[in-house]
Amino acid sequence: MRQYLRYFFPIVIPLIVLFLPLSVFPFEGMTIIQQRVAAIFLFAALSWVMEPIPIYATSVAIICFELLLISDKSIVLFTGQQGSEVYGLVMNHADIMATFANPIIMLFLGGFFLAIAATKYRLDINLARVLLKPFGDQPKFMILGLMLISAMFSMFMSNTATTAMMLSILAPVMVLLKPDDPSRTAFALCIPLAANIGGIGTPIGTPPNAIALKYLQGTSTISFGEWMAFGVPFVILLMAAAWLLILALFPAKQKSISLDIQGQFLKTPQAFVVYITFIVTILLWLMGSTHGMNSYTVAMIPVTVFLITGIITKEDLKKISWDVLWLVSGGIALGLALDKSGLAALIVYSIPFGDFSPYVVLVGAALLSLVMANFMSNTATANLLMPIMAALGMTMTSLAPLGGQTTLILVVTFAASLGMALPISTPPNALAHATGHIQTNQMAKVGIIIGLLGVALSFAVVAILNVITN
Missing domain, CATH: 1.20.58 (Methane Monooxygenase Hydroxylase; Chain G, domain 1)
Incomplete structure (x- = not known):
């Protein structure tokens, strides 16, 4: 049945x-x-x-x-x-x-090219040896290490690019795990979780943050440092919760993983091209808009370099996860239809926020943002909700004791970045799902729990912020 x-x-x-x-x-x-x-x-x-x-x-x-x-x-x-x-x-x-052929698809393509080239020239194995060595050989601490590295990178560069890079580092670890070990899911899931959460820590870490800053003007203005003062503790607390949750849901059968990787970085001309392209791409992603290029444009550099030099061949192109590109394009198309048809706006504007208690408004707005972000891009969700929340925060006097406009905008912003229950919710989720180690129901279970926990935590963080500033 x-x-x-x-x-x-x-x-x-x-x-x-x-x-x-x-x-x-x-x-x-x-x-x-x-x-x-x-x-x-x-x-x-x-x-x-x-x-x-x-x-x-x-x-x-x-x-x-x-x-x-x-x-x-x-x-x-x-x-x-x-x-x-x-x-x-x-x-x-x-x-x-x-x-x-959305720009996000091009970003995915650049990530796939970097991952294939890294594997082909053993860059992923050598990076894993260097980056994971400080975290020992116990699976739980290796997972923590992957999460910390992913979160730090995603604070300053695209979380999609971060996930693509970290999943390539993960490959040699997965080889050492038995096929029936539940921790395979934990390892594959920890990277998109950390990348999604880590972006909340800085104003440039994820688009909803940047959108929120446009509406936090005048007396509500928040500087880069002030954002990090409450954003980073939020990330640390939610990361700890996410780490403990995936360890509880997907416990490792193996007590230790001997990541005994021998050898050195290859020194062939093509290997050096891979190393240089990898480093340049990461640096350009990290530098953001200072050089005038966005992350989508930068993603085309490794694609072009690897094809021109023959590092990626016709056979290598067959290894690209085209199913992931189709998966993501469908999610983009759905968000586009909800936006352009006016259905999302119709639903949002039909909710009489002003008739409710300020507590109901805060919780309802955050949950609405969380639900929408699971089916639309978090950028589209923020673009749709922010003007409404900014106006509501200015006119709804009962919100003033709770922080007014600032509180409303921040909790909605955090919630938009926490929509990660499905493979189509965020590009990092889609990339991780493509590894074949995560089932949709597993991702949904973790994503829903972390999303709701994150919303609750955002209220606590913003409340503390209001106490400190007042």
Whole structure:
């Protein structure tokens, strides 16, 4: 019976939503296009959670359904009276298809090229030997070491780039673990967890932080150092909780891992090209916008260098995890549809925040941000919610004793960065899922617990901040 339910719900529930009359929905002014987006969203959410089909197949189906149902080149039967108020805005088909080549996809591609070249020229093994040596040979401390390194890097560079780099370092460790050892999941999961959490520590660590700073002006202004003063302790506490949680859920059978890696860095001309490209790419990612290039542009450097020099061959290209690129593109397409159709804004604006207690507003806004960030990019979530929360924080006088606008914006910002329950929630999750060592339900269990714990912790941190500043 359970097997049949896996197929029943992802098919039947979206179909019911698709054919219901608009008057049934509790959102005033809902359009036909928004109704179709809601049906696609339910199909995606249920399919990603219940996995009746491979998760990358779900992503491809999302793009296909959007083209068929809500694009300007959809089936004539579904076009209706385009431009009418009831029908709503259709999406440009080129924008939907462009999700296959979104800048985030290019960032993934650069990470994959770095990982393949690092493995091919033993750079990953040698980096693992150098970076993990201080953490001993016990699995729990090696996991802690991977998390600390990942978190520190992700504070100053793209968490996707950090995850791609750290997963390549992880490869030689996984070889030493037995196939049935639960700690394989812990090792693979610890890196995206740390990368997602670590970005919260600095204003440049993750896009929602930068977006939040735009609304923290005047008396609410927070400097880089002030952000780190409360952001870093938050990261440390949540990292400790995440470490203990994955050790409890996925305990290691092996008492020790003998990472006895012999040999030295290769000294061939091609190896030096790999080393130099790797270092230059990481440095450019770390330096952020000081050189004028963003992380997506930088990601194309190793792709170009490795292809021109023959370091990555035609056979190597077959090793790229194309399923991950499709998975991520589907998530981007879903977020694009929720945003451009106006459905996400319709739902958010239909919630009467001003009618509630300030405590309910804070908790509700944080949970809404957390849920949205699991299905949309955290950047899109922050862009959508921040203007609303900034205005609400200015006008809702009952929030003043709790920190007003600053508190509301910060808890929503933190929650947006904590949406990491699904492989499509964040690029680091998708990369880690591609290793094959993590099941979706395992990622969801850890992601939901850490997300809720992080939201609760953010209230505590912001409360302490308000006490100190006042």
